[in-house]
């Protein structure tokens with residue numbers, strides 16, 4: 001048996017919802033072959049201490065309120081261990097909403113005096129892009145990255161119900177997009193990859209060509225990104241019953257664990 005421990009930072013916010021969808025997503029992954037001598041067993045834990053963080057192979061930073069989360073993390077002495085986990089140990093981390101804010105290198109529309117961040121994504125996020133709590137909304141998102149192995153071509157992936165609650169968006173990607181080595185920066189660092197955009201209703205049909213003109217880009221917000229081990233979404237998949245993003249991320253967690261420890265079997 002190979003154990004993979006996935007933590008959810010449990011200082012504040014949508015912890016239980018993530019734990020519940022993680023369990024459902026893990027159950028939805030293909031079962032390992034009967035002769036697999038070391039099948040994977042996931043443990044899902046709440047993380048409030050450095051000891052709990054140290055047990056984790058991967059971590060979710062949930063939605064909630066990033067200013068509060070940063071203050072509590074500082075008080076508990078967790079900010080530096082979190083930075084180490086994300087940027088030095090390079091373990092898989094996923095931030096949803098406030099979690100995306102925490103994982104950004106920069107944030108705008110912060111409280112006066114700014115707020116502490118964990119960082120890891122070379123982006124600047126704009127907090128509360130769509131206004132206050134009562135301006136929360138739900139919108140179908142086209143997320144081609146979910147097409148990978150579900151038998152769908154990228155353009156026919158069923159839409160994902162995006163729940164936006166005082167959501168941030170990525171307002172700037174800080175690394176240049178044109179580099180000599182595709183996919184990496186001059187320093188060999190992987191570039192930020194845009195995995196999902198939200199087009200405001202009435203702004204037309206999204207096509208690859210239309211996204212390349214500046215005037216049309218104005219109508220698009222970046223709502224899902226990945227860079228190396230760090231993944232972030234503006235919206236809240238844990239508030240739906242749709243396990244697709246959790247399952248996709250768990251597969252990446254297994255791949256990452258396999259790379260760190262080649263004895264982890266190729267069973268999911």
Ligand SMILES: NC(=O)CC[C@H](N)C(=O)O
Nearest residue numbers: 063064065066097098166
């Ligand atoms: N639903 C959410 O996670 C809201 C995030 C919140 N606007 C923040 O900055 O932390």
